[in-house]
Amino acid sequence: MPDIKAQNCTITLDGNNYEFPVIIGTEGEKAIDISKLRDTTGYVTLDIGYKNTGATKSAITFLDGELGILRHRGYSIEDLAEKANFLEVAYLLLRGELPNKEQFEDFDNSVRHHTLVNEDLQNIFKTFPTGSHPMGQLIAMISSLSAYYPKALDPNRSAEAKSRTVLRLLAKMPTICAMIYKKRLGHPVVYPSNNLDYVSNFLNMTFKHVSDSDYQPDPVVVDAMNKLLILHADHEQNCSASTVRLVGSSQANLYATIAAGVAALWGPLHGGANQEVLEMLELIKADGGNVQKWVDKAKDKNDSFRLMGFGHRVYKNFDPRAKIIKKTCDDVLNKLGINDPVLEIAKKLEEAALTDSYFVERKLYPNVDFYSGIIYRAIGFPTEMFTALFALGRLPGWIAQWQEMAEEKQPIGRPRQIYTGQMPRTFIPRGERK
Numbered sequence: 001m002p003d004i005k006a007q008n009c010t011i012t013l014d015g016n017n018y019e020f021p022v023i024i025g026t027e028g029e030k031a032i033d034i035s036k037l038r039d040t041t042g043y044v045t046l047d048i049g050y051k052n053t054g055a056t057k058s059a060i061t062f063l064d065g066e067l068g069i070l071r072h073r074g075y076s077i078e079d080l081a082e083k084a085n086f087l088e089v090a091y092l093l094l095r096g097e098l099p100n101k102e103q104f105e106d107f108d109n110s111v112r113h114h115t116l117v118n119e120d121l122q123n124i125f126k127t128f129p130t131g132s133h134p135m136g137q138l139i140a141m142i143s144s145l146s147a148y149y150p151k152a153l154d155p156n157r158s159a160e161a162k163s164r165t166v167l168r169l170l171a172k173m174p175t176i177c178a179m180i181y182k183k184r185l186g187h188p189v190v191y192p193s194n195n196l197d198y199v200s201n202f203l204n205m206t207f208k209h210v211s212d213s214d215y216q217p218d219p220v221v222v223d224a225m226n227k228l229l230i231l232h233a234d235h236e237q238n239c240s241a242s243t244v245r246l247v248g249s250s251q252a253n254l255y256a257t258i259a260a261g262v263a264a265l266w267g268p269l270h271g272g273a274n275q276e277v278l279e280m281l282e283l284i285k286a287d288g289g290n291v292q293k294w295v296d297k298a299k300d301k302n303d304s305f306r307l308m309g310f311g312h313r314v315y316k317n318f319d320p321r322a323k324i325i326k327k328t329c330d331d332v333l334n335k336l337g338i339n340d341p342v343l344e345i346a347k348k349l350e351e352a353a354l355t356d357s358y359f360v361e362r363k364l365y366p367n368v369d370f371y372s373g374i375i376y377r378a379i380g381f382p383t384e385m386f387t388a389l390f391a392l393g394r395l396p397g398w399i400a401q402w403q404e405m406a407e408e409k410q411p412i413g414r415p416r417q418i419y420t421g422q423m424p425r426t427f428i429p430r431g432e433r434k
Helices: 037-041 077-083 086-095 101-113 121-127 134-148 159-185 198-207 219-231 239-248 254-266 273-286 291-299 320-336 341-355 357-361 368-379 383-407
Strands: 004-013 016-024 030-032 061-064 069-072
Touching: 016 037, 069 077, 069 086, 069 320, 077 086, 077 219, 077 320, 086 101, 086 198, 086 219, 086 383, 101 159, 101 198, 121 134, 121 159, 134 159, 134 254, 134 383, 159 198, 159 254, 159 383, 198 219, 219 320, 219 368, 219 383, 239 254, 239 383, 254 383, 273 341, 273 368, 273 383, 291 341, 320 368, 341 357, 341 368, 368 383
Parallel strands: none
Antiparallel strands: 004 016, 016 030, 061 069
8 A cells, every 4th residue: 555645744954944855654653754954955964774774665564562463465364374484474574364164275485496406505515614604604505595696786677587586596595594404413415305395495405314204394393383483484573674775775786695694693682682581591400400590680780681582672551473473482392201301491491581570570580582482492403503494484575675775766776974083184294293
C-alpha cells in the first residue's frame, strides 16, 4: 500500500519557514520527509546511530516494540511460526505473498536443485587455521561464490538471472554452514540429500556421519529449527539489514552484499547475544552454579555484571518471539532428555527472572536469544556456531531487503556528517616542525 501524505511540517531556520511533507505508513508510523532538506535549506540533520532516521520505506516487516508486535508482509510472527515452515516464510519475504501448493513445490524444487557447492570450495576450507571462527569462514565462503558465478556481478542482468542468484544463495547457505561445522570437527563433508526438506537436509548434513546410513533428524528438532529460523528471518531496519541495503545500493553483487550483512551480524552487540547467553551460563556454572548470587549481582547497580538474554533494546514490553520459542525450548529439552548442568542453570535463571519483582517491574523478560541459545546447545551445536545459525535464518530477510532496495532503484547511500576537526592549517616541512 502507498504511504499517505497527511500534512506538512513547518521548520523555521534562520528566520525562514520551510515546509516538508509528513508521511504516515500503513500502520500509523509517522515521519517527516526531509529528503530535500539540504538542497532547500543548506542544513542536514545529526542523528548518531540513526535511531530517529527512517532510511527507507519498506513493505517487508512491521515492528512495534512498545506493543510487542512483529509482522512479515502483514502476517503475525505467531501465525507464521505456528503454521508455516521456514521455506514458506522465505517465499513470503522474497515474493510478497504466501505460496499456494503449486508455487511452493516449484520454489522448493528450485532450491533443492542448487544445494550442492563447487568442490573447489573445500580447498578454501583447508587454508583456514584450526579454530577459525565460523563467522569468519562464512563471510569468506559466501563472498567467494561470486568467483564461481561471475555473471552475478552484472547489476543489469535479467530478472530471471537475479532470481537464479537468489535461489542459489538460499540453497547453498545451509550446505556451507554444515560444511563449517564438519570441518571444525575434522569430519568428512556430508553432501545434500535432496529428498529431504530444507531444514531436515541441513540437520542431516550437519549431524549425520558418513558411515551412518540410518540417521534421521528428530521431528521435534526439525520443528524447533524451523521455528528458530522463522523467528530470525527478518527484523526490520537493524544493523545488518541496513548494512545489506547500504552495500547493495552501490550495486555490489548479492554474494558480497550478503557477506557484508554477515559481517555486521558478527558483532556481539547484534548477532552474538545468544552466544553471550551460553558464555554467561558457563560462567555461573564455573563459579559453582549459585544462580541467586548472580541474580543479586545483576540487581546491584554498582556491579558491572548484566544478565545476557533478558530484555530487548527494541521490545519495551516483551519479545513476541520469546513467547513462541519458550514452548519449543521446553519440548526439545523434554524430548531429548538432556542432563546438562548448564541448561539446569538456565531454567533456574528463567524462573528467577519471571518471578522476581525487580525483573518483572523492569520488563526484563527472557528474550529470543536466551531460549535460542539453550535450544542450539541442546541440539548439539557448539556456542561459536550460534551466530552462523542466526545468519542462516536471517538470509531471506536480507535478500528481501536487497531486492526491495534494488527494485525501487534507490540511490547509493551516502550519509552526511558534522565535521568537528581542525580548521585550515599551514603545512610545515618535516625538518622545520618543532
